[in-house]
Amino acid sequence: MRAHEAGALHGDIGDRGPGWLRSPADVNALVPQLWPRQVERGAGGALTVAGLDVRELAAGYGTPAYILDEDDLRSRARDFRDAFPDVDVYYAGKAFLCRAVVRMIAEEGLHLDVCSGGELATALSAGMPAERIGFHGNNKSVAELTRALDTGVGRIILDSFTEIDRLTALARERGVRPGVLIRVTVGVEAHTHEFIATAHEDQKFGFSLAGGAAAAAAFRVIDExxxxxxxxxxxxxxxxFDTSGFEVSARRVLALQAQIRDARGVELPELDLGGGFGIAYTTQDDPSTPAELAKRLRKIVDSECAAENLAVPHLSIEPGRAIVGPAVFTLYTVGTVKDVDGLRTYVSVDGGMSDNIRTALYDASYSATLAGRTSTAEPLLARVVGKHCESGDIVVKDEFLPADVQPGDLVAVPGTGAYCRSMASNYNHVPRPPVVAVRDGRARLIVRRETEEDLLALDVG
Known part of the structure; x- marks a missing residue:
C-alpha cells in the first residue's frame, strides 16, 4: 500500500483561485483531457459515452451512478503497457477494484497491486493469475500473508521488521520461498509539481533509508x-506530474542496492519505481503521456545504474489512478438550486460525500457540466453540493453552470474513477451507487446499486 493519496494535502488541493475554471463562455464545452475518450455531446446536447445517451443511462440505472468508459480504461492500460514494453505495469487495486475491472486489466496484460485480503479475494475470484499480483500493506495480518503464500502471490512488499519475521516463519513452516521486495522510504516527498527532500521519513510506510533500517531489513532477509x-x-x-522526484528516489534506492551488493555480494534483479502519476481533474492539470514518462524514467534508471556500476534491473511501475481515474464520470440529478443572498448559488445533487469523499477529505478539486442538455443561459458560478447532513458535503467547489440549471437536470463530474467508489460509504445510511460499464453503445452493470435491504441485512440487532 502506498502512502494513501500522499501529497494530496499539498498538491491536490483546491486553493487555486478562479483561474483554473472553464471560461464562462464555454459553459457547454467539454475539455477533452478531463473526460473519458468516448464522451461527447450528442445532437440533442446531452452527453453520450461510447454512443449511449446519459439520459438513457439515468433512466435505466438511476442516479447517482459511476459511468465507466470500458474502451477508455482498456486503452489507457494499453498505453502504459506499450510505453513500458519490458516493464511490469501494476494496476492499483485500491483506486477501484471489482471483478470486471480485474478481468479487463488482466486481458490487457497488466499486473495488479492489492493491499488487503478483500482486494486479494476479489482479484483471485476474477481469475487474475496469482503470480501477477503484488501485495502491499503496512500491517498485513497472519491470515492475509498465509493466503498470499498458499495462493502463490507473485510478490509481497515487506513493510516492517515484524512482517519480515512473520512471513519468514510462515514460509519456513510451509517450505516455500516467496518473492519479496523491501519498501524503502527514501526521504523524498512528492507534490503535484515539485518535491522536497525531508530530514526524516515520518510516515507509517516502509523502511527508513536515512536511518539505516532499509539496509538492515535487506541484510536480515538475505541472511535468513x-x-x-x-x-x-x-x-x-x-x-x-513532475519526474524530478523519481530521479532523487532512483539515485538513493540504487545507492542502497549497490551497498547491498558490496556488503553481501548480491545484486538484486528487480526495482519498483512506484508511480502515482497525475491525472487532470481541472484545466490546470497537465499530465504527461505514458510515452513521455517512460522516456524520462528509463533515462533516470540507466544513468543511476551506470553511476553505481549496476546492471539495469527488471523494472516495475505503479501508475496509480492514471488508468482508471479518467475513465469514469459520476452522473447526478439536481434536486434543489439555492441562491444564498447573492453570495453563492448551491446546486444540490442526489449524491455527495458518500460517493466522493475526496473533496471533503483532501480539499480536492473537480469539474462539472450540465449533462442532459446544453443551454444558452448566462453562466452561473455555482457550488455543487451533496445531500448529506454536513456543511462540508461538497462535490465541486466552484464551477460555471448555466444560470437556468434546475431540479431534474443531469450533472456529470469527470475524473471520478479513482478513490471514489473504493472510498464510498453509507453515511446517513445512503446506499452506494452502481458502476455501469459502457462499450460499443451498450451498457452493463458491473457493480449493482446497494439497497436499503443490503444495509439492514448487516444489522443483526
Missing amino acids: GVLDLRGLHSHIGSQI
Missing part, C-alpha cells in the same frame, strides 16, 4: 535465506 529478496521498492507519492 528463507525469503527470495528480488529487489527494492520506492514510492514517493500520488498525483505526480
Whole structure:
C-alpha cells in the first residue's frame, strides 16, 4: 500500500483561485483531457459515452451512478503497457477494484497491486493469475500473508521488521520461498509539481533509508535465506506530474542496492519505481503521456545504474489512478438550486460525500457540466453540493453552470474513477451507487446499486 493519496494535502488541493475554471463562455464545452475518450455531446446536447445517451443511462440505472468508459480504461492500460514494453505495469487495486475491472486489466496484460485480503479475494475470484499480483500493506495480518503464500502471490512488499519475521516463519513452516521486495522510504516527498527532500521519513510506510533500517531489513532477509529478496521498492507519492522526484528516489534506492551488493555480494534483479502519476481533474492539470514518462524514467534508471556500476534491473511501475481515474464520470440529478443572498448559488445533487469523499477529505478539486442538455443561459458560478447532513458535503467547489440549471437536470463530474467508489460509504445510511460499464453503445452493470435491504441485512440487532 502506498502512502494513501500522499501529497494530496499539498498538491491536490483546491486553493487555486478562479483561474483554473472553464471560461464562462464555454459553459457547454467539454475539455477533452478531463473526460473519458468516448464522451461527447450528442445532437440533442446531452452527453453520450461510447454512443449511449446519459439520459438513457439515468433512466435505466438511476442516479447517482459511476459511468465507466470500458474502451477508455482498456486503452489507457494499453498505453502504459506499450510505453513500458519490458516493464511490469501494476494496476492499483485500491483506486477501484471489482471483478470486471480485474478481468479487463488482466486481458490487457497488466499486473495488479492489492493491499488487503478483500482486494486479494476479489482479484483471485476474477481469475487474475496469482503470480501477477503484488501485495502491499503496512500491517498485513497472519491470515492475509498465509493466503498470499498458499495462493502463490507473485510478490509481497515487506513493510516492517515484524512482517519480515512473520512471513519468514510462515514460509519456513510451509517450505516455500516467496518473492519479496523491501519498501524503502527514501526521504523524498512528492507534490503535484515539485518535491522536497525531508530530514526524516515520518510516515507509517516502509523502511527508513536515512536511518539505516532499509539496509538492515535487506541484510536480515538475505541472511535468513528463507525469503527470495528480488529487489527494492520506492514510492514517493500520488498525483505526480513532475519526474524530478523519481530521479532523487532512483539515485538513493540504487545507492542502497549497490551497498547491498558490496556488503553481501548480491545484486538484486528487480526495482519498483512506484508511480502515482497525475491525472487532470481541472484545466490546470497537465499530465504527461505514458510515452513521455517512460522516456524520462528509463533515462533516470540507466544513468543511476551506470553511476553505481549496476546492471539495469527488471523494472516495475505503479501508475496509480492514471488508468482508471479518467475513465469514469459520476452522473447526478439536481434536486434543489439555492441562491444564498447573492453570495453563492448551491446546486444540490442526489449524491455527495458518500460517493466522493475526496473533496471533503483532501480539499480536492473537480469539474462539472450540465449533462442532459446544453443551454444558452448566462453562466452561473455555482457550488455543487451533496445531500448529506454536513456543511462540508461538497462535490465541486466552484464551477460555471448555466444560470437556468434546475431540479431534474443531469450533472456529470469527470475524473471520478479513482478513490471514489473504493472510498464510498453509507453515511446517513445512503446506499452506494452502481458502476455501469459502457462499450460499443451498450451498457452493463458491473457493480449493482446497494439497497436499503443490503444495509439492514448487516444489522443483526
